[in-house]
Amino acid sequence: MESLTQLREKLSEFEKLSVRLGCIVQGTAAEAAEICGQYGMAEKCIPDPEKESYAKLGLDRTTLGAMVFASDELKARRKENRAAGFSVSIKKSFMPHCDIFLLPGAALVERGGKILWLHRGAHPGDLPSAEELLDRVRENLQISRHS
Amino acid sequence: MPAVQRREKGDENMCVAATSKGYPEVGDAAPDFVYQDGGGNERRLSELWDDGPTLIVWLRHFG
Numbered sequence: 068m069e070s071l072t073q074l075r076e077k078l079s080e081f082e083k084l085s086v087r088l089g090c091i092v093q094g095t096a097a098e099a100a101e102i103c104g105q106y107g108m109a110e111k112c113i114p115d116p117e118k119e120s121y122a123k124l125g126l127d128r129t130t131l132g133a134m135v136f137a138s139d140e141l142k143a144r145r146k147e148n149r150a151a152g153f154s155v156s157i158k159k160s161f162m163p164h165c166d167i168f169l170l171p172g173a174a175l176v177e178r179g180g181k182i183l184w185l186h187r188g189a190h191p192g193d194l195p196s197a198e199e200l201l202d203r204v205r206e207n208l209q210i211s212r213h214s
Numbered sequence: 215m216p217a218v219q220r221r222e223k224g225d226e227n228m229c230v231a232a233t234s235k236g237y238p239e240v241g242d243a244a245p246d247f248v249y250q251d252g253g254g255n256e257r258r259l260s261e262l263w264d265d266g267p268t269l270i271v272w273l274r275h276f277g
Contacts, residue, residue: 070273087268089259100252113259114249120259121272123245125237165274172272176244176263183267185240191274204269 071106073197078111086175086204091115093165116164121172128168129191140190173200175207183207244270 071090081088088111092099096114103112115121170188173195177183184207188194195203238245246260262268 070271074271081269085266087262087266089262089268089270091259091270091272093273096250096252096254109252114251115247120245120247123237123247124272126272167274169274171274174244174270176268176270178263178266180243180246180260180263182238182240182242182244185238194271194273200269200271204267208267 070194070197071103071108071112074111074200075106075108077197077201080201081204084201084204084208086208089113091120093118093121093169095164098164118164118166118169121169124172124174124187126172126187127170127189128166129170130168134167134191138190173203175204 074088074090078088090103090108090111091113092103093116094102094114095116098116099112099114100109103109113120170191171194172188173186174182175184184203186193186195186203244260244263246258248256248258251257259270262270
Protein backbone atom coordinates (compact mmCIF):
# COMPACT_ATOMS: atom_id res chain seq x y z
CA MET A 68 0.00 0.00 0.00
CA GLU A 69 2.99 2.28 0.11
CA SER A 70 2.52 3.03 -3.57
CA LEU A 71 -1.04 4.17 -2.99
CA THR A 72 0.00 6.27 -0.03
CA GLN A 73 2.68 7.96 -2.03
CA LEU A 74 0.40 8.56 -5.02
CA ARG A 75 -2.29 9.97 -2.73
CA GLU A 76 0.21 12.47 -1.39
CA LYS A 77 0.86 13.64 -4.94
CA LEU A 78 -2.78 13.74 -6.07
CA SER A 79 -2.97 17.51 -5.99
CA GLU A 80 0.09 17.73 -8.23
CA PHE A 81 -1.46 15.40 -10.77
CA GLU A 82 -4.64 17.49 -10.62
CA LYS A 83 -2.65 20.68 -11.23
CA LEU A 84 -1.38 19.08 -14.42
CA SER A 85 -4.97 18.11 -15.32
CA VAL A 86 -3.97 14.48 -15.36
CA ARG A 87 -6.31 11.80 -14.10
CA LEU A 88 -4.94 8.92 -12.10
CA GLY A 89 -6.06 5.31 -12.19
CA CYS A 90 -4.50 2.62 -10.02
CA ILE A 91 -5.23 -0.89 -11.18
CA VAL A 92 -5.21 -3.41 -8.36
CA GLN A 93 -5.41 -7.19 -8.30
CA GLY A 94 -8.68 -7.64 -6.48
CA THR A 95 -12.45 -7.43 -6.70
CA ALA A 96 -14.41 -4.21 -6.52
CA ALA A 97 -15.30 -4.96 -2.90
CA GLU A 98 -11.66 -5.60 -1.98
CA ALA A 99 -10.55 -2.48 -3.80
CA ALA A 100 -13.21 -0.39 -2.05
CA GLU A 101 -12.21 -1.71 1.34
CA ILE A 102 -8.45 -1.73 1.04
CA CYS A 103 -7.94 1.32 -1.14
CA GLY A 104 -10.55 3.10 0.95
CA GLN A 105 -8.37 2.71 4.02
CA TYR A 106 -5.85 4.83 2.20
CA GLY A 107 -8.30 7.36 0.84
CA MET A 108 -7.81 6.05 -2.68
CA ALA A 109 -11.00 4.06 -3.30
CA GLU A 110 -12.06 6.34 -6.14
CA LYS A 111 -8.72 5.96 -7.87
CA CYS A 112 -8.51 2.18 -7.66
CA ILE A 113 -9.68 0.03 -10.53
CA PRO A 114 -10.31 -3.61 -9.68
CA ASP A 115 -8.90 -6.23 -12.01
CA PRO A 116 -9.25 -9.58 -10.23
CA GLU A 117 -8.64 -11.54 -13.43
CA LYS A 118 -5.54 -9.45 -14.23
CA GLU A 119 -6.95 -8.87 -17.71
CA SER A 120 -5.41 -5.44 -18.15
CA TYR A 121 -2.03 -6.71 -16.94
CA ALA A 122 -2.12 -9.32 -19.68
CA LYS A 123 -3.24 -6.83 -22.32
CA LEU A 124 -0.39 -4.49 -21.49
CA GLY A 125 2.04 -7.38 -21.63
CA LEU A 126 3.31 -7.12 -18.10
CA ASP A 127 5.69 -9.94 -17.44
CA ARG A 128 5.91 -12.33 -14.51
CA THR A 129 8.97 -12.81 -12.41
CA THR A 130 10.09 -16.03 -10.75
CA LEU A 131 10.40 -17.09 -7.14
CA GLY A 132 14.13 -17.42 -7.68
CA ALA A 133 14.36 -13.86 -8.96
CA MET A 134 12.57 -12.60 -5.85
CA VAL A 135 14.47 -14.71 -3.33
CA PHE A 136 17.88 -14.49 -4.95
CA ALA A 137 17.59 -10.87 -5.96
CA SER A 138 20.02 -9.48 -8.47
CA ASP A 139 22.19 -6.52 -7.56
CA GLU A 140 19.93 -4.41 -9.75
CA LEU A 141 16.79 -5.50 -7.88
CA LYS A 142 18.49 -4.94 -4.54
CA ALA A 143 19.48 -1.45 -5.62
CA ARG A 144 15.97 -0.74 -6.87
CA ARG A 145 14.43 -2.01 -3.63
CA LYS A 146 16.72 0.32 -1.75
CA GLU A 147 15.69 3.23 -3.97
CA ASN A 148 12.03 2.32 -3.56
CA ARG A 149 12.28 2.08 0.19
CA ALA A 150 13.96 5.47 0.29
CA ALA A 151 11.12 6.84 -1.85
CA GLY A 152 8.46 5.26 0.35
CA PHE A 153 7.80 2.10 -1.63
CA SER A 154 8.06 -1.41 -0.34
CA VAL A 155 6.34 -4.75 -0.77
CA SER A 156 3.56 -5.75 1.59
CA ILE A 157 3.91 -9.49 2.22
CA LYS A 158 0.42 -9.69 3.74
CA LYS A 159 -1.25 -8.02 0.76
CA SER A 160 0.75 -10.20 -1.60
CA PHE A 161 -1.18 -13.28 -0.56
CA MET A 162 -4.74 -12.03 -0.99
CA PRO A 163 -6.95 -14.37 -3.07
CA HIS A 164 -6.69 -12.53 -6.40
CA CYS A 165 -3.09 -11.44 -6.07
CA ASP A 166 -0.42 -12.88 -8.28
CA ILE A 167 2.82 -12.20 -6.46
CA PHE A 168 4.83 -12.89 -9.60
CA LEU A 169 3.09 -10.33 -11.79
CA LEU A 170 5.22 -7.26 -12.39
CA PRO A 171 4.04 -3.65 -12.07
CA GLY A 172 3.79 -1.05 -14.79
CA ALA A 173 2.64 2.45 -15.64
CA ALA A 174 1.45 4.30 -18.72
CA LEU A 175 0.65 7.89 -19.53
CA VAL A 176 -2.25 7.98 -21.96
CA GLU A 177 -3.32 11.10 -23.79
CA ARG A 178 -6.91 12.10 -24.38
CA GLY A 179 -8.28 9.66 -26.93
CA GLY A 180 -6.14 6.74 -25.81
CA LYS A 181 -2.68 7.03 -27.37
CA ILE A 182 0.17 5.93 -25.11
CA LEU A 183 2.64 8.76 -24.55
CA TRP A 184 4.92 7.01 -22.12
CA LEU A 185 5.10 3.43 -20.94
CA HIS A 186 7.00 1.54 -18.34
CA ARG A 187 6.91 -2.21 -17.84
CA GLY A 188 8.54 -3.37 -14.65
CA ALA A 189 11.53 -5.61 -15.17
CA HIS A 190 11.47 -6.89 -11.59
CA PRO A 191 9.07 -6.73 -8.62
CA GLY A 192 10.33 -3.41 -7.29
CA ASP A 193 10.46 -1.74 -10.65
CA LEU A 194 7.72 0.87 -10.40
CA PRO A 195 8.85 4.50 -10.59
CA SER A 196 8.27 6.58 -7.49
CA ALA A 197 5.35 9.01 -7.49
CA GLU A 198 7.81 11.87 -7.94
CA GLU A 199 9.38 10.15 -10.92
CA LEU A 200 5.94 9.49 -12.39
CA LEU A 201 5.15 13.19 -12.07
CA ASP A 202 8.39 14.01 -13.89
CA ARG A 203 7.48 11.67 -16.73
CA VAL A 204 4.02 13.26 -16.95
CA ARG A 205 5.47 16.78 -17.09
CA GLU A 206 8.02 15.82 -19.74
CA ASN A 207 5.66 13.93 -21.99
CA LEU A 208 2.73 16.30 -21.80
CA GLN A 209 5.04 19.16 -22.69
CA ILE A 210 6.27 17.24 -25.73
CA SER A 211 2.73 16.26 -26.68
CA ARG A 212 1.37 19.79 -26.34
CA HIS A 213 4.16 21.24 -28.47
CA SER A 214 4.04 18.67 -31.25
CA MET B 215 19.33 -10.40 -26.53
CA PRO B 216 18.46 -10.92 -22.89
CA ALA B 217 14.87 -11.77 -22.07
CA VAL B 218 14.62 -8.73 -19.83
CA GLN B 219 16.49 -5.56 -20.54
CA ARG B 220 17.78 -3.20 -17.90
CA ARG B 221 16.02 0.10 -17.51
CA GLU B 222 18.71 2.72 -17.49
CA LYS B 223 18.28 6.08 -15.80
CA GLY B 224 17.33 8.68 -18.34
CA ASP B 225 15.81 6.14 -20.68
CA GLU B 226 12.32 6.14 -19.29
CA ASN B 227 10.60 5.15 -22.49
CA MET B 228 12.40 1.85 -22.69
CA CYS B 229 10.27 -1.16 -22.14
CA VAL B 230 10.95 -4.82 -21.71
CA ALA B 231 11.34 -5.18 -25.43
CA ALA B 232 11.92 -8.90 -25.71
CA THR B 233 8.81 -9.75 -23.76
CA SER B 234 6.50 -7.10 -25.17
CA LYS B 235 6.21 -8.17 -28.81
CA GLY B 236 2.64 -7.81 -29.91
CA TYR B 237 1.80 -5.67 -26.92
CA PRO B 238 1.12 -1.94 -27.07
CA GLU B 239 4.05 0.43 -27.16
CA VAL B 240 4.41 4.21 -27.06
CA GLY B 241 2.23 5.68 -29.82
CA ASP B 242 -0.18 2.75 -29.81
CA ALA B 243 -3.68 2.69 -28.38
CA ALA B 244 -3.76 1.95 -24.68
CA PRO B 245 -5.35 -1.37 -23.74
CA ASP B 246 -8.94 -1.06 -22.65
CA PHE B 247 -10.91 -3.44 -20.48
CA VAL B 248 -14.24 -3.67 -18.74
CA TYR B 249 -14.41 -3.83 -14.97
CA GLN B 250 -17.03 -3.68 -12.29
CA ASP B 251 -16.99 -0.66 -10.01
CA GLY B 252 -17.94 -0.57 -6.34
CA GLY B 253 -21.59 -0.01 -7.21
CA GLY B 254 -21.72 -3.10 -9.40
CA ASN B 255 -21.75 -1.09 -12.62
CA GLU B 256 -19.74 -2.09 -15.66
CA ARG B 257 -17.15 0.52 -16.51
CA ARG B 258 -14.44 0.85 -19.11
CA LEU B 259 -10.88 1.88 -18.40
CA SER B 260 -11.03 4.15 -21.45
CA GLU B 261 -13.59 6.35 -19.68
CA LEU B 262 -10.60 7.79 -17.85
CA TRP B 263 -8.86 9.10 -20.94
CA ASP B 264 -12.00 10.13 -22.80
CA ASP B 265 -11.78 13.55 -21.18
CA GLY B 266 -8.06 14.11 -20.82
CA PRO B 267 -4.62 12.68 -20.16
CA THR B 268 -4.46 9.88 -17.66
CA LEU B 269 -1.72 8.12 -15.77
CA ILE B 270 -2.51 4.45 -15.25
CA VAL B 271 -0.49 2.53 -12.70
CA TRP B 272 -0.60 -1.26 -12.58
CA LEU B 273 0.21 -2.12 -9.01
CA ARG B 274 1.58 -5.36 -7.72
CA HIS B 275 -1.30 -6.82 -5.68
CA PHE B 276 -2.59 -3.75 -3.79
CA GLY B 277 0.62 -1.80 -4.01
